[in-house]
Amino acid sequence: MHFKINHKSPIPLHVQAEKLLRQLIADPQYQAGKFLPNEIDLAKRLAISRATLRQAINKLVYEELLVRKKGVGTKVVTKKFSSKSNNWLSFSQEMAARGIPVRNFELHVSWVVPNDGLADFFGIDPNQKILKLERVRGQAEGPFVYFISYFHPRIGLTGDEDFKRPLYDILESDFNTVADLSKEEISAILADKSLAEKLETDVGAALLFRKRYVFDQADRPLEYNLGYYKADSFVYTVESRRQHSSATG
Amino acid sequence: MHFKINHKSPIPLHVQAEKLLRQLIADPQYQAGKFLPNEIDLAKRLAISRATLRQAINKLVYEELLVRKKGVGTKVVTKKFSSKSNNWLSFSQEMAARGIPVRNFELHVSWVVPNDGLADFFGIDPNQKILKLERVRGQAEGPFVYFISYFHPRIGLTGDEDFKRPLYDILESDFNTVADLSKEEISAILADKSLAEKLETDVGAALLFRKRYVFDQADRPLEYNLGYYKADSFVYTVESRRQHSSATG
DNA sequence: TATTTGCATATGTACATACATACTAACATA
DNA sequence: TATGTTAGTATGTATGTACATATGCAAATA
Numbered sequence: 001m002h003f004k005i006n007h008k009s010p011i012p013l014h015v016q017a018e019k020l021l022r023q024l025i026a027d028p029q030y031q032a033g034k035f036l037p038n039e040i041d042l043a044k045r046l047a048i049s050r051a052t053l054r055q056a057i058n059k060l061v062y063e064e065l066l067v068r069k070k071g072v073g074t075k076v077v078t079k080k081f082s083s084k085s086n087n088w089l090s091f092s093q094e095m096a097a098r099g100i101p102v103r104n105f106e107l108h109v110s111w112v113v114p115n116d117g118l119a120d121f122f123g124i125d126p127n128q129k130i131l132k133l134e135r136v137r138g139q140a141e142g143p144f145v146y147f148i149s150y151f152h153p154r155i156g157l158t159g160d161e162d163f164k165r166p167l168y169d170i171l172e173s174d175f176n177t178v179a180d181l182s183k184e185e186i187s188a189i190l191a192d193k194s195l196a197e198k199l200e201t202d203v204g205a206a207l208l209f210r211k212r213y214v215f216d217q218a219d220r221p222l223e224y225n226l227g228y229y230k231a232d233s234f235v236y237t238v239e240s241r242r243q244h245s246s247a248t249g
Numbered sequence: 250m251h252f253k254i255n256h257k258s259p260i261p262l263h264v265q266a267e268k269l270l271r272q273l274i275a276d277p278q279y280q281a282g283k284f285l286p287n288e289i290d291l292a293k294r295l296a297i298s299r300a301t302l303r304q305a306i307n308k309l310v311y312e313e314l315l316v317r318k319k320g321v322g323t324k325v326v327t328k329k330f331s332s333k334s335n336n337w338l339s340f341s342q343e344m345a346a347r348g349i350p351v352r353n354f355e356l357h358v359s360w361v362v363p364n365d366g367l368a369d370f371f372g373i374d375p376n377q378k379i380l381k382l383e384r385v386r387g388q389a390e391g392p393f394v395y396f397i398s399y400f401h402p403r404i405g406l407t408g409d410e411d412f413k414r415p416l417y418d419i420l421e422s423d424f425n426t427v428a429d430l431s432k433e434e435i436s437a438i439l440a441d442k443s444l445a446e447k448l449e450t451d452v453g454a455a456l457l458f459r460k461r462y463v464f465d466q467a468d469r470p471l472e473y474n475l476g477y478y479k480a481d482s483f484v485y486t487v488e489s490r491r492q493h494s495s496a497t498g
Numbered sequence: 499t500a501t502t503t504g505c506a507t508a509t510g511t512a513c514a515t516a517c518a519t520a521c522t523a524a525c526a527t528a
Numbered sequence: 529t530a531t532g533t534t535a536g537t538a539t540g541t542a543t544g545t546a547c548a549t550a551t552g553c554a555a556a557t558a
Contacts, residue, residue, distance in 0.1 A: 012511060038538055049513045054539095062311075070539045071521035188437035188455040188478075206437040206455050229437075261541060287508055298543045303509090319509045320551035 017056035106136035181215040266305035355385035397475040430464040
């Protein structure tokens with residue numbers, strides 16, 4: 001298997017190399033904790049310099065897909081909990097990754113006037129109507145989350161989009177809008193009548209409630225999202241590592 | 250202000266440079282979003298190569314303490330929400346950072362035999378007793394969290410430690426044990442009689458429930474922690490940014 | 499005046515090179 | 529046999545160099 005790096009492409013070589021590495025280690029043959037070829041040989045095979053290759057490797061090391069050990073080699077990490085990126089999977093992607101088919105129970109689009117806090121967050125005229133998307137989603141057995149999303153008018157959503165597709169996919173491919181930063185607040189609340197009905201549970205059941213403020217790469221507000229999760233069928237997982245001291249080569 | 254990098258020190262130059270940069274941007278003079286000197290000049294002043302300096306800068310860029318812009322310069326980030334590190338503040342530190350005085354309502358230390366899951370997590374003999382620490386903490390108005398912690402016997406805790414001090418501070422300075430990785434699961438539950446009494450709330454109130462698995466730098470299990478938070482007085486906040494595409498130079 | 503052009507600046511990418519250091523395994527020695 | 533030495537290998541650190549590209553400003557132009 002020889003790789004092709006295009007030296008004339010406008011895409012930086014280390015980005016191309018990174019992509020190739022990702023493909024390489026995704027291959028079942030490599031899963032088991034195998035070692036990569038050593039940096040010098042691999043650089044030669046890819047026809048790039050060792051420094052450039054190391055840039056690519058460093059990215060994957062940071063993501064904990066690879067582990068380097070001086071004097072030994074670079075190994076593919078066996079078990080991948082895939083920490084941070086997890087936070088950024090949308091609901092459908094998240095479920096797909098676990099092999100759970102998603103079912104849409106309700107999907108309602110409307111144009112509403114924002115309340116004061118929301119108009120303030122978006123930095124828009126409180127009289128300007130914004131798109132509100134409500135969805136109840138879950139598995140075959142029943143619903144387990146109720147989402148309410150409000151979108152900034154800047155995006156240009158019409159309301160006619162196919163919201164069964166992954167949300168962030170729609171924003172990226174159709175509206176060239178990239179969600180980059182998310183601030184979330186998680187708390188617990190009790191289900192009232194309306195929530196209990198939507199989620200097919202009892203009034204007074206414990207729900208996980210998540211507010212999410214989503215920003216684009218320029219830190220401009222994009223989306224305000226509320227999520228009500230049935231606590232017995234969902235846990236929110238976080239994996240965080242301390243700031244490390246080691247660095248690039 | 251001239252800096253000193255010690256070329257004879259066993260500490261890598263880029264690590265020394267990183268430390269100097271941290272000191273530099275910590276200086277009030279630099280807070281306001283000022284630009285660093287350009288890489289070439291700065292490298293000259295530090296008497297290191299540009300590549301080495303970039304290694305140091307990259308670390309801080311990754312931590313979002315610095316922002317680089319091609320053709321413009323490298324700027325100190327103004328507002329620092331300090332995303333990731335936040336996850337790593339202990340309760341008392343977290344409260345201190347918000348200027349809220351912490352009050353300890355209960356503190357109970359005991360030696361218990363682990364249940365099967367716990368013995369398995371720690372990888373120890375299920376008959377070996379381990380240290381269990383229970384704490385109810387909150388503000389002046391009342392309690393708002395009930396913690397249960399189990400510690401791995403390897404650490405060497407005796408049970409006589411002053412657990413009013415920040416926990417991770419005790420582990421680090423007195424037991425040379427550094428908590429490095431945490432895996433958390435957050436869900437919502439209803440308060441039963443026992444929990445309601447401890448947290449001075451009603452039976453059936455919504456609580457935020459957090460399980461935390463803590464590991465050291467060698468990924469050895471250190472602590473298993475359960476936290477029950479009164480939902481009306483606490484929200485769990487997460488700030489996460491997407492994986493970036495840029496890399497080292 | 500408004501717009502374009504071009505230069506200076508700073509970061510981004512890429513390479514070749516050299517030596518340091520951690521680890522492994524094979525070999526030699528007591 | 530047990531132990532210490534050594535050679536080989538792979539990553540870690542560090543430098544110097546060159547050119548690419550994005551940005552902002554100032555001068556030239558319509």
